[in-house]
Amino acid sequence: MSQGKTVLTDAHFVWAKEHDLGTDQVYDARSFWKDAVARFCKNKGAVFGLVMIVMIIALAILGPSISGYDYRTQEMTQRNLPPHIAGWDNAPIFNGKYEGYNVYEEKGIQDVTHIFGTDTLGRDMFARTWTGARISLYVALLAILIDTIVGMSLGLISGYFGGKIDFLIQRISEILSTIPTTVIVTLLIVVMKPGLTSITIALMITEWIGMCRVSRAQMLRLKEQEFVLASKTLGESTFSIIFKEILPNVFGQIIVMCMMTIPNAIFTEAFLAFIGLGIPAPLASLGSLISDGYKSLTMYPFLVLFPVVVLAMLMLSFNLMADGLRDAFDPKMKEM
């Protein structure tokens, strides 16, 4: 045994090369929110949607003052004018040409700018379109408020307490969802006078149901967990358990659901305006502009073009953003 004994020295060993070493790399822990933001920013469609929404909001706020006209001043000498920007008479678009000849030149008003043209009463369409977009944005804001105040609260309460309250809220939402939304909304507005108030009430009755279901389901999932029990044992009030302990855990789903109802609400308002149950004249909404414009589609297509494009972009952007948020908050969903 003794002669076989070898003494191990440094020479017996080879230093490991760095790239052969498998070291554990420790990444910085990223919070859920940072992670979600990073995922959201990677989604091109969602970022496009966000940028578009910001642009539309900016134009809706500034638009009427940019053009220098307001939405209701009628100029009978300037009716049905095509889109025109002063000085662009030879440009391919916004040149004020209608069926080949320049209407502005003929009337001797080359220095007048109507970016989106004028309607049959000589009102500036640029101002009207962006004033109309304000209504759609108001409806979007309203949808968020209804979702969070009515839908979310009812859902959380219904899920947390269960029993009679749950039964009552669930039956109401079940019955409301068996009646077509179109029917409820149309009936309500026929009975009340068309206007912003009745649209608000109609949306309030119909838009909370989806959110109520989502938040109730989330509440049922969470309320048996240990941290809730711990808070209960420590004597926290019920209100604070629901809104301070449980709510932050379901915020992701709630934001996603909110974003999903926005296009729905905008669509409902535009639809009501189209069938003549919207904002009364001279106020305009995108739906009522489209409704006024489509009758002269073959004569003055520009009257309907701009409101339709704005409405379509608004709906598309909110949908893209909702999809992006869903993927950002719930990456597993994307695999599906």
Added chain:
Amino acid sequence: MLKYTAKRILLAVVTTFLILTLLFIMLQAMPGSPFNDEKITQVQRAALEAKYGLDKPLYIQYFNYVKSMLRGDFGVSYVIQKNMPISELLKVRVPVSLQIGGQAVILGTIIGIFLGIVAAIKRNSFADSFATFVSVIGVSFPSYVFALAMSYFIGFKMEWLPLLYTTSHPFLSTIMPTISMCMFSMATVARFARTEMVEVLGSDYMTLADAKGIPTRRLIGVHALRNTLIPIITVLAPLTMELMTGSLVVEQIFAIPGLGSLLVTAIQFNDYNVVLAVIFFYSIAFILMMLVVDILYGVIDPRIRLAKEERKV
């Protein structure tokens, strides 16, 4: 199964009565009276009210109302076509709307299933991105965006198809309305079909079938397709509702003499009887559709029936 079906039917009946009650309350709350011509004297007004049964106590009016509505007697139109029974008005208009709506659902579902399945099989390819793009556009743009674009370019500029509905070309006139109304159904079905198909393709029984050496075409066409199609039935009920909403606007744009344009005209002329009749018709159609979907789904997929019964208990 019997219990499940009975429960669904009961729910449908309850909802029908609820809607009738709602309509009756609305009828009472409507502003104005059908006889607001200033030339009518008190005596004439009383005679008219007696003729239409408006002088009786409220509960008798309600009872009469429910009875006649269920019999399909919706009263007469006061404004649009004076004293014309509404059921006559509906009789002419329902088939047109039904035809266009039916075409839109069928076309939308078929294209949607096709798009969704192609997207799921070739995931993350060009076909997938294309299908996703089309479905986002279809869900986002209201049907009248497509309707207006088509009527301007195809109907007016190209003159390929009639711009407005004509009875001389009943089928050609329905092509553009059908396409514009089917976009939403197509997009919804495509999204749904893709999700379902991806799930089915990842399931164990598909791996087993693949391992047994079943050729790909048979694997997808027989094993995956059937299980994908079942859940699609559930979106059909919400789609019907969406189509009704769409029809109100699209029928208006193409001047189609259907139910939707009747409702819009009735709203504009304050012809409340017609408004309520059309709304009742829409509600019944929706309730029936929901009932059929629920029962059909229970028949096809026993898991749903059991799960629903369990949840209820």
